[in-house]
């Protein structure tokens with residue numbers, strides 16, 4: 734970065750949370766970024782008004798309000814908070830309409846390896862009749878299934894539909910409700926919670942005589958930071974809504 738180039742002014746929502754702490758450290762350490770505000774629950778959002786980009790790692794129940802506020806202020810946003818249904822994404826598109834200078838990147842997972850795991854899974858999907866997703870996280874995670882698992886299931890379902898595959902074969906009757914996990918677009922998803930885990934996912938594919946397991950592990954929240962910084966640097970050049978990190982990696 735040259736002396737003439739201005740640093741991107743960044744604000745962080747959820748700054749005292751597990752991810753927020755890591756994001757503040759990463760922004761602070763980057764030569765081309767300036768951390769202008771780091772706020773958490775109970776703090777006034779006005780401290781963020783001077784930011785050019787806000788990063789949100791809060792909770793699904795407050796993220797929409799933060800995002801609408803940022804867009805109204807003319808601030809671009811990078812969002813890692815989970816809970817984005819198609820309905821919510823459509824709402825964000827509505828807020829962005831008529832705001833040509835503002836970008837929003839919403840990604841269920843900022844780990845580069847996790848993004849590749851989802852891409853590989855979508856690619857493999859059409860070749861296997863069976864598929865199940867097993868996501869594993871720390872026990873303080875508030876939501877299940879994870880945003881990553883939901884996104885992966887939807888991508889796999891789309892690839893299966895495009896390939897003309899029917900339902901995943903399964904003759905099992907649930908003797909205990911939940912024994913076969915949740916179902917997202919026809920794909921079974923199992924959520925495991927255990928102390929010691931951070932964020933992990935396996936996608937298990939099966940067909941006659943073989944299985945394929947695609948697995949990703951985040952052992953440390955530092956793993957999400959290259960993706961978050963990539964999005965912070967790119968978001969103002971991408972007006973409108975970008976879902977997932979994939980287009981930023983191409």
Ligand SMILES: NC(=O)c1ccc[n+]([C@@H]2O[C@H](COP(=O)([O-])OP(=O)(O)OC[C@H]3O[C@@H](n4cnc5c(N)ncnc54)[C@H](O)[C@@H]3O)[C@@H](O)[C@H]2O)c1
Pocket residue numbers: 746747748749750751752753772773774775790791792793795812813814815816840841842843844880957
């Ligand atoms: N996309 C990704 O790569 C990725 C990675 C990790 C976690 N996540 C998601 O990010 C979210 C946060 O995860 P976490 O582990 O950091 O959770 P956390 O509970 O440690 O942190 C959330 C923080 O948000 C704060 N908060 C609540 N309401 C707020 C408000 N109105 N304004 C500002 N701050 C507020 C809380 O006080 C807390 O400090 C979750 O939805 C999680 O699933 C996404």
Ligand SMILES: O=C(O)C1=N[C@H](C(=O)O)CCC1
Pocket residue numbers: 815841842870874875878879880881882931932
């Ligand atoms: O720790 C979490 O919470 C995580 N949430 C995201 C998800 O729900 O997919 C990404 C992985 C970590």
